[in-house]
Amino acid sequence: MESPVRIVSVEVVVDHVLRLTFADGCVKDVDVGPLLHGPIFEPMREDPAAFQSVTIDPEWGTVVWPNGADICPDVLYHGRTPAWAEGTRGEDASS
Numbered sequence: 542m543e544s545p546v547r548i549v550s551v552e553v554v555v556d557h558v559l560r561l562t563f564a565d566g567c568v569k570d571v572d573v574g575p576l577l578h579g580p581i582f583e584p585m586r587e588d589p590a591a592f593q594s595v596t597i598d599p600e601w602g603t604v605v606w607p608n609g610a611d612i613c614p615d616v617l618y619h620g621r622t623p624a625w626a627e628g629t630r631g632e633d634a635s636s
Contacts, residue, residue: 546614547602
């Protein structure tokens with residue numbers, strides 16, 4: 542059985558790019574800008590200080606912001622499609 546993907550550290554590189562270190566030792570720079578969808582992510586899209594307040598939730602092993610916004614670690618590790626975007630392929634996801 543595959544172990545769950547967990548993020549152990551996060552660093553803001555530039556703009557909406559995060560340097561993520563995963564529990565398996567893999568380090569990835571991920572542009573999360575396209576994932577900052579919906580009202581909960583508005584502060585992080587609009588305010589660099591809000592984006593830079595990102596931390597790791599130790600229980601879930603993923604990135605979180607003080608307002609409760611988070612991104613699934615599987616999406617970040619494997620480049621998977623977020624749940625909100627399922628069914629929007631080929632469409633404008635902002636509509």
